[in-house]
Amino acid sequence: MTTRRSATPQIKVCGVTDTAFARHAASRGVDYVGLIFAEGSPRRIPPQAAAEIVRALEGRAKSVGVFTATPVDAILALAAQISLDVVQLHSSAYGDSDTARLNAHGLEVWRLLRGAPSASLPVADAVLLDGVADGRCGGTGTRADWSQAERLATSGVRVVLAGGISAENIREAAATGCAVLDANSSLETAPGVKSAERLDRLLAALRG
Numbered sequence: 001m002t003t004r005r006s007a008t009p010q011i012k013v014c015g016v017t018d019t020a021f022a023r024h025a026a027s028r029g030v031d032y033v034g035l036i037f038a039e040g041s042p043r044r045i046p047p048q049a050a051a052e053i054v055r056a057l058e059g060r061a062k063s064v065g066v067f068t069a070t071p072v073d074a075i076l077a078l079a080a081q082i083s084l085d086v087v088q089l090h091s092s093a094y095g096d097s098d099t100a101r102l103n104a105h106g107l108e109v110w111r112l113l114r115g116a117p118s119a120s121l122p123v124a125d126a127v128l129l130d131g132v133a134d135g136r137c138g139g140t141g142t143r144a145d146w147s148q149a150e151r152l153a154t155s156g157v158r159v160v161l162a163g164g165i166s167a168e169n170i171r172e173a174a175a176t177g178c179a180v181l182d183a184n185s186s187l188e189t190a191p192g193v194k195s196a197e198r199l200d201r202l203l204a205a206l207r208g
Contacts, residue, residue: 008206009174012064012160013199014184015043021194022053026060028203032086032180033061037078038068042191043184051082064088064110072098076105086110088128088160096123110160121157126179131163146176153177167198167205174206181206 014034016022022033035050036043045053054063062085067075072094075087079102086108089098099109099122111124121127129149131142143164153159153176162182165173173181185191187198 009178010180011203011206012162012180012182013187013194014064014066014162014182015041015188015192016053016194017043017045017049017192018194019049019053019056021196021199022061023056024196025199026057028199030061030199030203032064032182033057034064034066034088034182034184035082035084036066037070038066038090047078047082054082054084062086066090069093072101075102079105079107088112089124090128090130094122099123121152126158126160127152128160128162128182130182146173149178150176153179165202167202170202170206171208 010031012032012034013025013030015036016025016033025033033053035045035053038044057063063083064086065075065079065084066088068091079087084107087102088110090112092112092114094111099111102109108125110126110128111122113122113127113129129144131144144161149159149161159178160180160182161173161176161178162184165181165183166186170181183202187194187202189195
């Protein structure tokens with residue numbers, strides 16, 4: 001991967017479960033707060049708690065609902081209930097028609113890109129690349145293919161880069177030119193328990 005000068009990317013913190021941390025993240029200039037609704041995730045959040053977090057953001061950061069197998073009708077109902085800004089379809093099970101339906105209700109849509117670098121891009125407002133470990137995609141701390149991310153970003157695709165992003169490598173991640181950098185497990189003291197201190201360290205490393 002070649003290092004090049006790029007605009008400062010936006011930052012998403014995913015797997016947020018705590019209102020106080022969400023409020024802190026927004027105050028520090030984080031652009032997106034990710035709320036995971038996927039079954040089986042240790043960071044899964046109940047709708048009521050998610051709604052409290054969205055209210056606490058007070059519009060200073062956008063809310064991103066992360067889904068892996070939820071039917072689109074249910075996603076739309078939940079998005080309306082808690083005022084989601086963005087829907088992240090973190091599974092290859094969703095199709096282009098799902099993007100169209102969600103867009104029609106005013107929702108921005110990010111979709112996971114999996115497969116070979118030559119794989120067709122999904123129809124979405126942004127594509128997301130994430131690391132895969134033991135068959136699991138997301139929340140593992142495993143790096144995605146940053147070279148692929150840079151190629152897509154260079155070609156003009158809006159890319160959200162997730163997987164293994166930390167204070168130690170965030171400047172390198174920013175050099176890919178991706179629009180959004182998505183941090184999760186590197187900010188935790190335990191799955192779902194985010195550290196304000198670790199977030200501050202990551203932001204300081206990026207803004208340097």
